[in-house]
Amino acid sequence: MRQILFAAGIALAVSILLTPVLIKAFSRQGFGQEIRVEGPQSHQAKRGTPTMGGVAILAGLWAGYWGSHLIGLAYDAEGPSASGLLVLGLTTALGGVGFLDDFIKIRKQRNLGLNKTAKLVGQLIVAVAFGILALQFRNSDGLSPASTDLSYVRDIATVSMGSIVFILFVYLLVSAWSNAVNLTDGLDGLAAGSMALVLGSYVIITFWQYRNACAVEPTAGCYDVRDPLDLALLCAAGGAACLGFLWWNAAPAKIFMGDTGSLALGGMLAGLSVTTRTELLMVVIGALFVAEAASVVIQVAVFRSSRRRVFRMAPFHHHFELGGWAETTVIIRFWLLAGIASAMGLALFYSEYLAAIGD
Numbered sequence: 620m621r622q623i624l625f626a627a628g629i630a631l632a633v634s635i636l637l638t639p640v641l642i643k644a645f646s647r648q649g650f651g652q653e654i655r656v657e658g659p660q661s662h663q664a665k666r667g668t669p670t671m672g673g674v675a676i677l678a679g680l681w682a683g684y685w686g687s688h689l690i691g692l693a694y695d696a697e698g699p700s701a702s703g704l705l706v707l708g709l710t711t712a713l714g715g716v717g718f719l720d721d722f723i724k725i726r727k728q729r730n731l732g733l734n735k736t737a738k739l740v741g742q743l744i745v746a747v748a749f750g751i752l753a754l755q756f757r758n759s760d761g762l763s764p765a766s767t768d769l770s771y772v773r774d775i776a777t778v779s780m781g782s783i784v785f786i787l788f789v790y791l792l793v794s795a796w797s798n799a800v801n802l803t804d805g806l807d808g809l810a811a812g813s814m815a816l817v818l819g820s821y822v823i824i825t826f827w828q829y830r831n832a833c834a835v836e837p838t839a840g841c842y843d844v845r846d847p848l849d850l851a852l853l854c855a856a857g858g859a860a861c862l863g864f865l866w867w868n869a870a871p872a873k874i875f876m877g878d879t880g881s882l883a884l885g886g887m888l889a890g891l892s893v894t895t896r897t898e899l900l901m902v903v904i905g906a907l908f909v910a911e912a913a914s915v916v917i918q919v920a921v922f923r924s925s926r927r928r929v930f931r932m933a934p935f936h937h938h939f940e941l942g943g944w945a946e947t948t949v950i951i952r953f954w955l956l957a958g959i960a961s962a963m964g965l966a967l968f969y970s971e972y973l974a975a976i977g978d
Contacts, residue, residue, distance in 0.1 A: 622687045622696055622848075623822065623855045630683025630856040634863025638675040642867065642874045645669035649725075668872060671721045673880020676811075676860045677714050680707070683856025700846035701756035702764040703853050706890035709749045710857075713797055714883030716741035721877040742794050745886070750789035753893060754782060760834045762845040765789075770896035772971040773842060789893060796892075796905070797885030799912035802934045804881040807870035809936065809950050811861045813907050813957035814884050818858030820904050820961040821891055824968055825851035828895065831972070840975035844895055857887055870947050897968075904964030907957040911935065 646669050684707060688699055719741075720733040733741070753765035767785040768774035780788055804810035828847035831840060844850075861884070867873045876884075888908075892901035902909055914935035921929050930938040939949045 626683040626687035627855040627859040629686040630679040631859040633682040634679030670877040672874040679860030700849035702846035703849035713886035717878030717882035746790040746793035750786035792889040796889040799908040800885035801881040807872035906960035
């Protein structure tokens with residue numbers, strides 16, 4: 620538990636202190652955000668706001684994770700694990716893809732960076748590497764960071780995919796979650812605040828998996844997850860880094876996370892869902908991100924088939940803005956939705972545990 624607190628504290632401090640430094644540096648360099656012309660007109664005033672603030676989130680994540688492990692050496696705590704390093708690597712690699720996207724936007728002074736093909740290829744390479752490696756590194760109990768079985772709160776043994784299908788499934792998860800968080804990052808603080816809630820939920824889930832691990836005490840309801848405590852450190856560091864960044868990203872935002880942050884955080888959700896064996900549960904906990912992505916899919920599908928629009932604008936947070944809601948009203952209500960989804964996910968997680976132990 621001490622390591623979790625250390626991870627969160629270090630990540631929060633680094634993120635909240637580094638972000639204003641980035642704001643000044645990026646402002647001097649002219650690293651400003653371009654705004655969609657067809658978007659809400661109130662957003663045009665945000666043109667030129669520094670972007671690529673996801674660098675601060677990644678810095679906080681790295682500092683929190685490694686800092687907690689360095690402190691842990693003083694009392695012989697467990698070191699970094701395969702699961703933690705793989706999720707950290709996935710997060711960072713997708714942050715690199717997002718950084719390229721943001722940098723091209725800035726250099727070309729346009730709202731579009733990498734084209735769709737280049738972004739998908741980047742996500743494909745990262746996802747395939749993660750999927751292959753996640754099936755390796757078995758520990759003494761025979762557990763690898765990932766399993767080829769589909770999972771809800773634990774593996775569903777009757778739904779086994781095989782290695783090839785599993786890797787394709789990982790690509791689907793990485794692409795879907797990274798793009799979903801990217802689409803949600805359209806209002807000041809919306810993505811950062813929602814991610815803090817989701818990752819906070821996963822601190823509870825991974826710590827519960829650690830306290831009820833089959834490797835420690837093989838009783839009814841125990842969890843076969845390779846490195847739950849290390850994943851808890853990662854979740855705590857990521858959530859705290861998002862909160863530190865939110866201090867400066869809340870409306871009116873002084874900096875945006877950009878694709879550097881949104882793709883990285885989406886990749887982190889995908890990696891956590893695989894390594895904690897909660898791929899389907901993540902859909903509930905991250906329901907806000909799912910809804911944002913679904914609104915775009917629905918809008919495009921209906922418009923192409925009927926030339927009509929379901930929403931005034933997609934992603935659907937803009938629908939409410941164009942309907943007259945103030946931006947801060949949309950943000951706060953969507954945070955509430957993210958909190959409700961996280962609470963529902965935790966309730967489902969615990970109810971499954973109670974069912975497993977026979978209560």
